[in-house]
Structure formats: C-alpha cells, structure tokens
Amino acid sequence: MKASEVDMYNTIALGINAPVYAFYAGRILQRTGIRSGSCLDVGCGGGYLGLALARITDLDFIFFDQSPQMLHCAEENIADDGFSTRARTMQGKVQSIPLADSSVDLVVSRGSVPFWDQLPLAFGEINRVLKTAGWAYIGGGLGDPETRAATSERLRKEYPEWQKKHRRPPLHDNGHYASALTAAGIDAFSVTRNDKGMWITFRKQ
Numbered sequence: 001m002k003a004s005e006v007d008m009y010n011t012i013a014l015g016i017n018a019p020v021y022a023f024y025a026g027r028i029l030q031r032t033g034i035r036s037g038s039c040l041d042v043g044c045g046g047g048y049l050g051l052a053l054a055r056i057t058d059l060d061f062i063f064f065d066q067s068p069q070m071l072h073c074a075e076e077n078i079a080d081d082g083f084s085t086r087a088r089t090m091q092g093k094v095q096s097i098p099l100a101d102s103s104v105d106l107v108v109s110r111g112s113v114p115f116w117d118q119l120p121l122a123f124g125e126i127n128r129v130l131k132t133a134g135w136a137y138i139g140g141g142l143g144d145p146e147t148r149a150a151t152s153e154r155l156r157k158e159y160p161e162w163q164k165k166h167r168r169p170p171l172h173d174n175g176h177y178a179s180a181l182t183a184a185g186i187d188a189f190s191v192t193r194n195d196k197g198m199w200i201t202f203r204k205q
C-alpha cells in the first residue's frame with residue numbers, strides 16, 4: 001500500500017471500524033478464556049485486533065506483520081493507547097515465524113489469511129509456536145450483521161472510493177482450509193463461515 005493508503009486504512013480502522021475489532025476481541029476472549037500470558041497478532045496491520053484485546057485482558061502482545069509500514073503504524077497506535085510496556089512488534093512472514101516452539105498462549109489474526117500462500121506451512125508455524133492448550137483464532141469479517149451494516153454505511157458515505165479500490169483476494173472454500181490444516185498436522189479444528197465472517201479455530205494438542 002502507498003503511504004497515503006496506509007494512513008487512510010489506519011484512520012478507518014481506528015474510527016469507523018473500531019467496533020469490528022472490539023466485537024471480535026470479545027468473541028476471542030469468550031471462546032478461548034485466555035486473559036493472561038502472551039498473544040501473537042499475525043498480519044496485525046496497525047495492531048487493531050490485538051489492541052482491542054489488550055483493553056479487555058492482561059495479555060502481553062507481539063504484533064507481527066511482513067510490512068514495515070504497517071508495523072510503524074502499529075508502534076504509533078500501541079504508544080497512543082498506552083500499551084508500550086505490554087507490546088512489541090516483529091517483522092516477518094507467517095510461513096516462517098521467528099519465535100521459539102511452544103512460546104505463545106494465543107494466536108489471533110484478522111483479515112490476513114486471504115493473503116497467505118503455502119497455507120499448510122503457515123498453519124504449521126502457528127501451531128508450532130503455540131503452547132500446549134493454547135488457541136489459534138484466525139479469519140476475517142466485519143462483525144455481526146448490525147455492526148457490518150453500520151460500518152459499511154459510514155464507509156460508503158465518508159470514503160466512497162475505499163471499498164471499490166480495496167478488494168482482498170477471495171477466500172478459499174472451507175474444505176481448502178480444512179485440507180491445509182490437516183496437512184499441517186492439526187487434527188482438531190473448526191472452520192466456520194456465517195454472518196459473523198469466516199473463522200478458523202484450533203487448540204494445540
């Protein structure tokens with residue numbers, strides 16, 4: 001993305017889309033029950049999902065992305081939110097995460113999986129860095145139908161060009177993700193697609 005587009009993405013994420021991140025942070029906490037320890041936000045962009053989770057937990061965070069520009073944005077957002085002592089950034093690709101085996105309690109990721117190639121490698125890396133009984137919560141969406149309707153309406157009015165210009169790669173079907181998870185050696189997982197988005201969850205065995 002160009003610098004001006006990163007700025008606009010950041011403005012939209014912190015403003016109009018803030019309820020979307022808060023919505024998923026609440027669901028992640030409800031599903032996993034993980035309130036403390038370490039969380040890796042993969043493809044974090046400006047850190048929006050992790051920061052929403054930081055507000056409702058005591059977790060420490062590693063904000064991880066391949067893009068130095070997005071990590072710079074995340075660093076500013078972390079500082080602005082007062083979470084510098086609980087967060088650090090790390091550059092890299094999900095297909096080769098520079099972290100030790102069994103080192104994090106929770107992996108979250110929103111809006112990034114459509115961009116990943118070598119999915120078995122990516123899921124295998126996430127599983128490798130998770131501690132036993134740790135959770136992965138990976139996917140995307142714009143919240144529940146009410147949240148989505150409100151944010152889409154504001155986006156259309158306030159940033160009419162944004163949705164036309166920024167299309168993510170299409171999602172694969174559930175079977176494609178299931179095959180990649182199985183190929184990564186992950187036996188127990190869930191892939192759901194409904195009015196709250198597409199989400200993959202699994203717990204390290």
Ligand SMILES: C[S@@+](CC[C@H](N)C(=O)[O-])C[C@H]1O[C@@H](n2cnc3c(N)ncnc32)[C@H](O)[C@@H]1O
Nearest residue numbers: 043044045065066067070093094110111112115
């Ligand atoms: C659409 S943005 C989503 C950002 C943020 N998570 C959100 O929900 O707004 C996708 C992000 O995934 C990152 N990304 C894409 N492929 C990646 C990979 N293979 N490894 C790490 N990050 C990746 C991009 O750099 C980008 O910041």
